[in-house]
Structures are given as structure tokens and as C-alpha cells.
């Protein structure tokens with residue numbers, strides 16, 4: 357029986373991460389106790405995937421103040437500076453700043469109650485643990501809802517890694533694959549390799565193989581052909597940030613898949629925990645798109661493939677306009693567009709409109 361891999365764990369008062377840059381060749385766990393090392397792990401994709409970087413940032417903020425010696429009057433300012441520092445690790449996934457905001461709010465609440473520093477710090481760790489537990493439950497619920505849209509023996513295409521590695525467990529886009537396996541269904545997963553960082557080849561293919569799930573690896577440029585062959589009955593992807601109108605930022609290449617799905621009349625689903633839905637961002641035009649080092653494009657796993665001195669563009673994400681999305685699968689249920697083609701998206705109770 358296969359196993360469901362996990363990438364983030366709080367254990368023995370330290371943050372333990374499965375270093376995703378070493379997969380699939382090596383399974384390497386790193387133990388972090390310093391906020392600067394958490395920032396670096398997020399920035400260099402040792403930990404990656406919107407929910408997972410939110411969880412890591414939350415634990416990182418706690419680690420940043422756990423042993424601090426500031427006077428109580430200076431603690432909140434120090435906490436806010438460390439929070440701001442962590443949000444610079446990566447800009448696109450709203451989960452990172454959302455998790456940080458949750459810990460800041462807990463600190464403000466405890467301060468207002470007159471709590472002493474030890475209690476405030478304990479509340480920060482408690483909130484980080486809550487975020488991880490909630491994400492696992494949200495992913496499981498997303499999987500259950502997604503299975504109402506799928507049936508046994510379907511071919512499903514996914515992109516990048518919105519998997520168990522990118523979340524507390526199960527993944528968002530991959531959650532239905534794990535639950536279908538447990539239900540005895542045979543879903544045929546097609547995973548795009550996802551240039552340039554190869555999250556599909558290195559991570560999704562690996563984690564589904566570990567779980568004995570039927571997965572076929574594709575180059576990104578094969579998606580149109582397998583759709584034309586009739587091998588794909590649905591596309592499901594994750595997200596880093598859904599804007600208020602439903603425009604969705606996800607791994608570069610997602611927008612193209614949505615256009616292909618539309619052209620082939622194939623449903624295109626976004627698995628979106630409410631922790632990734634940002635009603636403060638009005639549309640895709642307002643979503644910050646991370647640009648990453650050009651070396652990711654110029655070389656493949658360290659071997660240079662592009663000529664020296666060539667111009668290179670390396671956006672890590674693109675935005676799929678909401679009208680190309682068939683439905684959002686959230687932990688609160690499936691959201692289809694209304695009669696005007698507009699989305700009324702659920703909001704996480706702790707992400708109230710300001």
C-alpha cells in the first residue's frame with residue numbers, strides 16, 4: 357500500500373522540512389530553528405506550494421520571537437518587523453501573508469487581554485499549529501467535493517505540484533487522487549512536467565508514485581495532443597492566489613492549459629482552499645507575479661542549455677481569467693459562476709474584509 361508524503365512538521369520544538377529541491381533523487385529532511393533559515397527555505401523552494409509556505413512562515417515567525425529578550429513594550433514592534441521580513445520571501449501566494457497576519461492578530465488579541473510574553477508566544481505557536489491542522493482538513497474536504505465531479509476511470513490532467521508536498525497533507529489538486537485511491541477508483545492522472553523548475557516531473561510524479569497512484573508524466577507541450585486524443589476528461593490545478601473576481605494566479609503554464617481545455621470543451625477546475633482566496637485583491641491585474649532567477653530557465657538541473665548572454669524571462673506564475681474556469685473547488689464546496697458568469701467566492705472566517 358502506498359504512502360502519502362508530507363513535507364512540513366513541527367516536532368521537538370523545531371521546524372522539519374522535506375527539502376523539495378533534492379527530490380526525487382534524495383529524500384533529505386532539514387531541521388530549522390532560525391527565522392532567517394525559514395526565509396531562505398521558502399525563497400529557494402526547499403519548501404514550496406502556497407499552503408506549505410504559509411505554514412512554514414507561521415512557524416518561522418514563532419521561531420523569530422521564541423527566544424527574544426525584548427521588553428514587553430518593544431515586543432509587538434519586533435514581531436511586526438519579523439513578520440514584514442518573512443513576507444519578502446515570495447510575493448505571489450497569498451497564504452504566506454495570510455498566515456503571518458493570523459499570528460499578528462493573535463498577538464494583538466493576547467496583548468489586549470493583558471497576557472504576558474510567554475502566553476503571547478505560546479499563542480503564536482498554537483496559531484501556527486492551527487493553520488497546519490486546518491489546511492489538512494481543508495485539503496481533505498476539497499478532495500471529497502472534487503470526487504463529486506469525477507468518476508472512476510477518468511483521465512485527469514494536472515500541472516505543477518499542488519500536492520501533498522505543497523500542503524499539510526493530500527494536496528489541493530491532488531486530494532481527489534488520494535481519496536479516489538482509498539475509495540478503490542482508478543483515476544488516470546497525467547502530470548505536466550512544469551518547466552522550468554519541474555515541480556510536475558520531480559514532485560507530483562514522485563509523490564503519486566509513492567502512493568501507488570496511476571500517473572503519466574508529460575512534457576508541457578504535450579497537453580494539446582493528449583486532449584485531442586480524448587485521454588483527458590478534466591483538468592484540475594492548484595492556485596497561489598484567487599482574486600475577488602475569480603482571476604487565478606497559478607504556476608506558469610496554467611493559463612495556456614485553461615485555453616486548451618476551453619478549446620477542447622474539457623472542464624477546468626481550480627482547487628482553491630479559502631486560505632488562497634484573497635478578496636482584497638480585486639482582479640488578476642493586481643496579483644504580484646514573482647520573477648525568479650534566469651538560471652532556472654538557462655539550465656536544467658544545473659546543466660546549461662541556453663547560450664551565455666541570452667535574454668531570459670522567468671515569471672513563476674501566470675493569471676487565468678475567471679471566465680476560463682469551470683468551477684472552484686473549495687473546502688466549503690464547489691463554486692460555479694452565477695447566471696452572469698460571475699463568481700461569488702467564499703472567504704476564510706479569519707480573512708474578513710478590512
Ligand SMILES: CSC[C@H]1O[C@H](OP(=O)(O)O)[C@H](O)[C@@H]1O
Pocket residue numbers: 404405406407515516517518519522523527528529555593594595596606607608672
Ligand atoms: C497547493 S500549491 C499551490 C501552487 O503553488 C505552486 O507554486 P510553487 O511551486 O512556485 O510554490 C504551484 O503554483 C501550485 O499550484
